[in-house]
Amino acid sequence: MAEAAQKFTAEPLTFVVKHELWDGNIHDHADQGVSIDVKADILGNETALLRFNCFDFEKSYVYGPENAELDVAGPEMLGGTALTNLYRMDATVDGNPIGWTIKTLATKLPKMLQRAGYREIALATDMAAVQNILPKVEACARELYATKRNTVKHNRGTDIFEAGNIRFGLEMRRLAMGDGGLAIHVLADIGGTPGKAYTEETELLAFDHFWNGAHYHYGPRNKNHRIYWDRTLVENPLAWTLEQFESGKLRAMIERAGYPGVAADLDTDKIASVLPAMKKRALEMWAEGERLTGHPGLPLEVTPNLAAAAD
Numbered sequence: 001m002a003e004a005a006q007k008f009t010a011e012p013l014t015f016v017v018k019h020e021l022w023d024g025n026i027h028d029h030a031d032q033g034v035s036i037d038v039k040a041d042i043l044g045n046e047t048a049l050l051r052f053n054c055f056d057f058e059k060s061y062v063y064g065p066e067n068a069e070l071d072v073a074g075p076e077m078l079g080g081t082a083l084t085n086l087y088r089m090d091a092t093v094d095g096n097p098i099g100w101t102i103k104t105l106a107t108k109l110p111k112m113l114q115r116a117g118y119r120e121i122a123l124a125t126d127m128a129a130v131q132n133i134l135p136k137v138e139a140c141a142r143e144l145y146a147t148k149r150n151t152v153k154h155n156r157g158t159d160i161f162e163a164g165n166i167r168f169g170l171e172m173r174r175l176a177m178g179d180g181g182l183a184i185h186v187l188a189d190i191g192g193t194p195g196k197a198y199t200e201e202t203e204l205l206a207f208d209h210f211w212n213g214a215h216y217h218y219g220p221r222n223k224n225h226r227i228y229w230d231r232t233l234v235e236n237p238l239a240w241t242l243e244q245f246e247s248g249k250l251r252a253m254i255e256r257a258g259y260p261g262v263a264a265d266l267d268t269d270k271i272a273s274v275l276p277a278m279k280k281r282a283l284e285m286w287a288e289g290e291r292l293t294g295h296p297g298l299p300l301e302v303t304p305n306l307a308a309a310a311d
Contacts, residue, residue, distance in 0.1 A: 006144075008137050010129035012121055014039045014046070015137045019148035020055070023215070024227030031055045032223065034145045036101055036137065038109070040121050049116050054097035054141065056223055059089040061101070064116035072115070085116075098145065102138045106131055151224045152217070153308045154206055157185050159281055163274040164267030165189075166204070166254075170278070172285050172299040173208065181210040182286050182297025184241060186254070188262045204257050209237045209286075211295035216241070219257035238286055238296070242279055245271070 005018040016037040024030035033055025037048045051062040063085040064070040074081040094100040104112075109130060113122035157169025166188045174180035184207040192199030206217040214237040215228040234240045244253065250271065254263040289297035 006140050008133050008140070010126060010133045012040050012124050013049075013130065015133065016048075017137060017140045017144060019144045021150045021226075022055070022058075024225070025230055026228055029057065030218070030225035030227045031057045032149055032225070033058070034098065034141045036098075036141060038105070038113075040118070042118075049118050049121065050112055052097070052101040054101060054145070056225070059091055059094075059097040060086055061089065061104075062086045063112065064118070067117045070117045098138065098141045101141075102134055105137075106134055149224065151222070152206075152220045153305070154183065154185055154203055154220065155303070155305060155307050156187060156201065156203075157183070159285070161274050161278040161281075164270040165262060165265045166250075166271070168274070168278050170282055170285055172289055172297050172303070173210075174299050174302050176302050179210045179212040180298045180303070181208065181214070181289065181295060182238060182282060183208050184282065186250070188259070190259075190262075204254050204259050204262060207237070207241045209241065209297055211298055218253065219259070222258040225256075238282065242275075242282070245275055 005016045008015045008017070016039055018035055020033065020035055022028060022031040033053065036052040036054065038050040039046050039048050041047070048065045049067075051065045053060045053062075065085075070085055072083045072085075074083045089097055089100055091097075109127065110122040110125055113119075113125065155169075155171055155173075157171040159170040161168040161170075166186055169185035169187055171183045171185065172180075173183045185203050186205040186207075187201050187203055189199050190202040203220050206220045208215055208217075213228065214231065214234075215226055216237075218225040218227075229237050229240065231237075244250070248268065251263045251266050251268075254260075254266070286296045289295055289299060292298070292300050
C-alpha cells in the first residue's frame, strides 16, 4: 500500500518519492519505508529506470525494473550466471539507506542508467540539474519516512491479566466493515514508573484473530510490521498465538517489536502462572462470539477504537 507520490524533475528525469507499507503474506514481507524511483518518458510511457527501496528491512536498489530485456552476465567463477538486477545495500557499511541513495545518485547516476539499459537517457542527463534537485528529494524522503509511517493504537481490552512487567488485554473486536474477532493485546508501561502521570501504557504486540483478515502486529505504535496468517497452514490463529506464549516466544517477539528493555525484564515464571487463566478466558470469549454471530470472538456490535479517538 503506497501513499500518493511526490515528484521532482530534472529533465529528462523525474524522481518519484513515496511511502510504502508492505504486509507479510500479502506483499513480499512485512515492512515499511520510502521508495525513490528514477523515471523518464520511454515511448510515451513514464517508465521506472532505477528503484531504491529505503525500508526498515528491505534496503535494495533495482536496475531497470521495467526493462524485460535487461540481462547481464555474471562472474566467470560462477559459470557466467546472469547477475540479478536487484542488489542489496549493505546496512553495516552503507548506513542510512536514504542518505546512501542520495549520495549514490549524486555521483553514479549516469553509470547506473547505462547499466539499467538506458544509454541515451544517461547521455542526456544534466548532472548539475540533478544535483540541484537532490536536496529536495532527500528532504521529502526523510519527511515521508518519519511522518507517513502507518501505526495504530488499539483499545487495551476489557479483560486484563497482569504478568510482571507486561499485561495481556483481551477484547472482542468488531470493525465497522464487519470483520473482527478476539484480539489479544500485549501491553507494558513505557516512559515512566507505574502511578506517574506521564507513564504511558504501550501496546508491544497485537494479535487480531479476525474471522476474515486474521493478522498480528509487531510494535503497533513503533515500526508496526503487520503479518497476515496463512490460513491454509494456520487454521486456528488463536491456538497459534497461545502456542507462541506457552513455548516461550514472547521475549523474542517483544525484542523484534522494538522493546529490548521490556523483553530483558520479562518474568517467565510469572507469565507461565498467568497463562492458564488468560487462556481459559480467551477461549470463553472465542466461544461467545461463535454463539452470538457464528464467528469466533466476534461481538454483535461494532467496538469503537476509543484509544485512538482520545489522541
